Amino acid sequence: MATVHFVPAGRSVSVDQGTTILEASRRAGVLIEAPCNGAGHCGKCTVQIPLDDLPQIVVHVDAPADDSGEGVVLACHSEVYGDITVLVLHRAEEGLRVISAGSGVQAEPDPFIVRRYDATARQTAIWAGDRLLAAEPGDTTGKNYGLVVDVGTTTLVAALVDLANGRELTSASALNPQSLHAQDVLSRIRFAADHDGLSLLQRDLITELNRLAREVSTKAGIDVEEIYEVVFSGNTCMLHLAAGVNPAPLGKNPFTPTLTGNSHVAASALGLAIAPSGLVYLPPVISAYVGADISAGILAAGLAELPGVTLFIDIGTNGELVLAVNGRLTASATAAGPAFEGMNISCGMRAAVGAVERVAIGTTGELDIAVIGAGVPSGICGSGLMDLVSELVEHGIIGNNGRFGTPTGLAAPLAARLVGEGSKAAFSINDTVSLTQKDVRQVQLAKGAIRAGIELLLREEGLEPKHLDRVYIAGSFGYHLREQSLTTLGLLPPEAAGKVMFLGNTARSGGEMLLVDHRLRSGLKTLVDQVRVVDLAGNPAFERVFMEAMGF
Amino acid sequence: MARKTKQEHLQELSDAVLDMDEERTVKAAHEALVEHVDPYDAIQGGLSDGMARAGQLFEDEEYFIPELLMCSDAMYAGLDVLKPHLKQVGESRGTVVIGVIEGDTHDIGKNMVRIMFETGGFKVIDLGRDVPPQRFVDTAREEQADIIALSTLMTTTMDGMGTVVRLLDEADIRDGIKVMVGGGPISPGFAKRIGADGYAVNAAEAVKVARELVA
Numbered sequence: 232m233a234t235v236h237f238v239p240a241g242r243s244v245s246v247d248q249g250t251t252i253l254e255a256s257r258r259a260g261v262l263i264e265a266p267c268n269g270a271g272h273c274g275k276c277t278v279q280i281p282l283d284d285l286p287q288i289v290v291h292v293d294a295p296a297d298d299s300g301e302g303v304v305l306a307c308h309s310e311v312y313g314d315i316t317v318l319v320l321h322r323a324e325e326g327l328r329v330i331s332a333g334s335g336v337q338a339e340p341d342p343f344i345v346r347r348y349d350a351t352a353r354q355t356a357i358w359a360g361d362r363l364l365a366a367e368p369g370d371t372t373g374k375n376y377g378l379v380v381d382v383g384t385t386t387l388v389a390a391l392v393d394l395a396n397g398r399e400l401t402s403a404s405a406l407n408p409q410s411l412h413a414q415d416v417l418s419r420i421r422f423a424a425d426h427d428g429l430s431l432l433q434r435d436l437i438t439e440l441n442r443l444a445r446e447v448s449t450k451a452g453i454d455v456e457e458i459y460e461v462v463f464s465g466n467t468c469m470l471h472l473a474a475g476v477n478p479a480p481l482g483k484n485p486f487t488p489t490l491t492g493n494s495h496v497a498a499s500a501l502g503l504a505i506a507p508s509g510l511v512y513l514p515p516v517i518s519a520y521v522g523a524d525i526s527a528g529i530l531a532a533g534l535a536e537l538p539g540v541t542l543f544i545d546i547g548t549n550g551e552l553v554l555a556v557n558g559r560l561t562a563s564a565t566a567a568g569p570a571f572e573g574m575n576i577s578c579g580m581r582a583a584v585g586a587v588e589r590v591a592i593g594t595t596g597e598l599d600i601a602v603i604g605a606g607v608p609s610g611i612c613g614s615g616l617m618d619l620v621s622e623l624v625e626h627g628i629i630g631n632n633g634r635f636g637t638p639t640g641l642a643a644p645l646a647a648r649l650v651g652e653g654s655k656a657a658f659s660i661n662d663t664v665s666l667t668q669k670d671v672r673q674v675q676l677a678k679g680a681i682r683a684g685i686e687l688l689l690r691e692e693g694l695e696p697k698h699l700d701r702v703y704i705a706g707s708f709g710y711h712l713r714e715q716s717l718t719t720l721g722l723l724p725p726e727a728a729g730k731v732m733f734l735g736n737t738a739r740s741g742g743e744m745l746l747v748d749h750r751l752r753s754g755l756k757t758l759v760d761q762v763r764v765v766d767l768a769g770n771p772a773f774e775r776v777f778m779e780a781m782g783f
Numbered sequence: 784m785a786r787k788t789k790q791e792h793l794q795e796l797s798d799a800v801l802d803m804d805e806e807r808t809v810k811a812a813h814e815a816l817v818e819h820v821d822p823y824d825a826i827q828g829g830l831s832d833g834m835a836r837a838g839q840l841f842e843d844e845e846y847f848i849p850e851l852l853m854c855s856d857a858m859y860a861g862l863d864v865l866k867p868h869l870k871q872v873g874e875s876r877g878t879v880v881i882g883v884i885e886g887d888t889h890d891i892g893k894n895m896v897r898i899m900f901e902t903g904g905f906k907v908i909d910l911g912r913d914v915p916p917q918r919f920v921d922t923a924r925e926e927q928a929d930i931i932a933l934s935t936l937m938t939t940t941m942d943g944m945g946t947v948v949r950l951l952d953e954a955d956i957r958d959g960i961k962v963m964v965g966g967g968p969i970s971p972g973f974a975k976r977i978g979a980d981g982y983a984v985n986a987a988e989a990v991k992v993a994r995e996l997v998a
Contacts (some may be wrong), residue, residue, distance in 0.1 A: 267970075420939045482940065676848075766887045776890065
């Protein structure tokens, strides 16, 4: 056995010899970013080992070469053979910004949970539909509360709602602790397939949700046991994991969800510490990769009621798309990859302190950048990445084919930022932050996948981009994106210009609507059952459209 | 107009492919036939050479996937012209059975690798996507394949690759068949763990690895 001590977390764990530092960190409950889940491609899991401890580790021969300095190794490719201290370098997620607000229609309250006071018995009966859940002494009809949880792959947002008036009382957010074990949806499905993986993921999540429920309750001055209903909004995999249902079928063709939603689960069965007889409502699921979060988004955006042609997009590792044509809905998901989450990008990071979030190039070629927390840039987050690439395309520094080049008449300040040649070409922001040729390729893949999805969905309905009346962008990017960057990048067709609206976190706002007005649930279920899901990977035209969509 | 030398014909074919110019490649192929360049040489020294150069540019980050695909469009157009005139089928470098492993339906990566194999002189049997491990083994045996090339984009399906290796062992035909793996979640370490013989990070590298494996 060997002891691995992690700083600055101050946690230690004892592991078998030959265990990788990444595995050890997960056992110790220390988060090391590993977007490629240990494949060794992404280079994000670098840690520093004191020189004296270096003899205690063996760096695997397959580890990609790294010139970051002596003692800096990839956690996924370094095996432990003796006691070591590990300095976790990339845990710079201070002030991670979580988009919690989202547009939605204010619903007239008609909650599923109803409290009725019986004056003779002097107690309040708590009903869930026609089922009696509990009885409380005295008149507690004024204390009807519900909770909405957006169970995101990366972040959790919990909002406490007063069901009497539909008002949100408090909210809180946290990182999804399942990221400690596996970062993305597919890695989690795989992790859940191993012996006690599923129960571990579920337990960690519920523990954190219990903490969030207590936090929002305390802030609002209520007892957490006064909450009788919780709505879980999230993608299909997160819903399975939260409910303790094995998500394995989601990871393999034909990708069939076990849970289809629009159902209740007893909170106690999940270990969720609200009222002992409380319930969890799972909204309807559209497909394996178009989940309850998108159902909630459809509701929040009022997609089915809109006249004309509306495109709804949730930009993330999987870009989910819903096309609404006069109330008829078609949906799809595209494997965009994590570039827009700041992953798979050499200097990519999430939207946390130090991230470049906006970039504009001025008339004389000077770079105008906005950094979260206003300090020195330490990386680039998704919105900054999109801005930067689109500005470089606009100024001819990135060609239509995605190649870096020096156009004639390029302003000197910009030319000075172009460094390296060929595969080593890069655009430098400062000494440590730059955009490489490989990064641009990752952006091409990500935006190409989403754009190809848009084109094919429109074709399915016999439409073209010019027919679009509005484009709604939902999800973690919230309000940080600029419409112009999206069209310059070609993530959106040029015809989308002037029609883009950012809706924020509609998984949450739609979830709140479902919580506050239970009549919406059956309507949404009917709507979701009618959504036509298009399999892009199975469409023979996808490959060509994707190739075309990769250009700028 | 002065006649081109054979070398000039081959160069033009190669350049036309590299420049992603389908029309020019077809024209160059016709010219080569008119001036009695051996069709086999025109394919090997011209079209395939152009694709090999395109693969190099891809590795140098100068070309990306769309360019590689456009080069292959030009190359296949030239091939359509030249193939009917081949006197005999040339010696192939080997037979490759390729496909996306069971459970996964993402096949663009696999298609790019197939193109590089075909243009690199291999005979390719493409089993498509969502292919059960046993089918790789059965096909490889029937076709006396030299290589099985497995692809996946999904972390959830990669373990099926190890199954292919195991089935080859069980069928006692592991020795004659090299197994190559690749795709988004695949690492050289994973390839080694499941007992695969080769790993490639992209299509251009895949054909190089394949050549080494059958050398």
